[in-house]
Amino acid sequence: MDSAFVIEKFILVAVIFGISLVIAMYSTYAERKVAAYLQDRLGPDRAGPFGILQPLADGVKMFMKEEIIPASSNRWLFIVGPGLALLCACIGTAVIPWGSPMEIGGKIVPLQVADINVGVLYIFGVVSLGVYGVMIGGWASNNKYSLLSAIRAASQNISYEIAMGLSVIALLLMTNTLSLKEIVDQQHGLNWNVWYQPLGFLIFMVCSFAETNRAPFDLPECETELIGGYHTEYSSMKLGFYLFAEYINMFVSSAVMAALYWGGYNYPGMDYVAAHLGPTWAPLIGTAVFFGKIVMFIFFFMWVRWTIPRFRYDQLMNLGWKGLIPLAIANIIITGIVIAIIEKF
C-alpha cells in the first residue's frame, strides 16, 4: 500500500463526509422550506438571504444549549447512543459509487471509497446497526416514553428490513452481483433497473421510509403519543446528533435507491459527453447527475412527509408482514421464472 493510495482515499473520505454533513444540514433547511411552501407559507427567511444561514443558526443554538444528562439515566450508554446513531448513518456512504473512475494527472481515481464485493450486504448491515443508536438512547434515558419509542423503532426496523432484503433479492437475481459499483455499471445509459423491477423498487422505497423513521412511518418519534420519542430526554448537541443522523440516513437511503434502481451516475447521452469532455470532466457530470437524483429523492421524502398521516402501529405491522413481505416474495418468484424463461429460449 503506497502513500499516494492512502492520501487519495483520505481526501475522498473527507470530501464525502463533508458533503454528506452539508447535505444533512441543508436538508433541515429544505425540509422547513418544503413544508412551508406545501402549506402556503414562506418558511425561514430571516437568517441571510432566503434564510440560507438558518442551518448555521440552528447549529449554534444546539451547541449553546444546556446539556442535561438525567440523574437516573445510564450515563455511559446515554452518551454512546447519539454517537452510535450518527456513526452508523455516516459509514453507509463508504460503499456508494459516487461516479465513474476519474482521471487526474494521468492517474485513474475511483470515486468510491471501498468497492467491496458485498456492498449491498454492507449497506444492510450498517442500516440495521443504526437502530442500536435509537435503542440504546431510548433505554438509557430511563424514561417510559423513550423506552416505548425504542421498542417501536426496533420492531419496525426488523419488520421492514425483511421486506427490504426480499425486494433486493429479486434485483440481485438480475444483476448477479452484490457489488454496488457493478450494479451501477450494468445500468448504462437509460438501462435502469427500475424499468425491470418497478414492484421491487416500490417495496424498497416504502421500506426505506420505515428504516429512516420518516413519515408516514415515524412512530418512534411521534410527538402526540410519545413526546419526543427516543430523544425526549436529550438536549443540546446530543439531540442534534440524533436529528442529524436522521437526515444523513435519508441522504444515504436516497443514494442507495438512486444507485440500485435509478441508474446511479448513468444518464442518457453519457457516451457522447464522455467522448467530448474527456475522462477528467465527464465523471464529474455523472456525479452531478447522481446528486441530482439524490436531491429528487430527498424532496420526495419531504413531500411524502407533508402529505400522508402517520400509520397506526397495527396498520404498520399489517402492511409490513401481510402486505409487503408476500408481495416481495411474489416478486422474487416472478423474476426467477422470467429469468429462467429468457435463459431457456
Add this chain to the structure above:
Amino acid sequence: MESLSNKKKVLEQKPLSFMERMYLPAIAKGMGITISHLFKKEATVRYPEVEREFSTNFRGMHSLKRDENGKERCTACGLCALSCPAEAITMIAAERKPEEKHLYREEKYAATYEINMLRCIFCGLCEEACPKEAIYLDGPIVPADYLRKDFIYGKDKLVEAPLEMKK
C-alpha cells in the same frame, strides 16, 4: 326509538376494498393535492418590512390633533378619561398664559396627557366622547417594548406634529 328530527344517519363500517387496501391511489391523490399548493400564493406577510392593508375604520395609536392654526385642540375636559372603559387615560389641566396663545386654542389645556397603551383596548370611545375633535385613533399599530413604563405614552408621542413640520 324513532328519531324525531329525521337527521339520524346509520353509519356502516365496510371493510376496505382491494383498491383502498393498496393505499397507492389515495396516496397519489393526496400527493397531487399537496404539490398543487407548491404553486399557490403564500398567505404570509413579511411583517416588519411589509404591512397588511388595514380597513378604513381601523383603530390604531391615538393622536392629539391641532387646529388649522397649529394650536392644540385639547382643553383637558376629561371626558375621554371618563368614557374610557379601561381607565387608560389620565391628564393634568393647566391654565393658558397670555404668551402661550399661539400654542393652545382655549384658556385651559392639558399640561400632561398620558395613555397607558397596555390598558387601552382601542375601543374608540375616547374619540366619540371628545367634544373638541382633539383625539383620534388614526395611527399605526402600537409598537412592542420591553418595560411597562415605556408603554405609558405622554404628549411627546401623542400630539400631532406642528403645522410647519408637517409641510
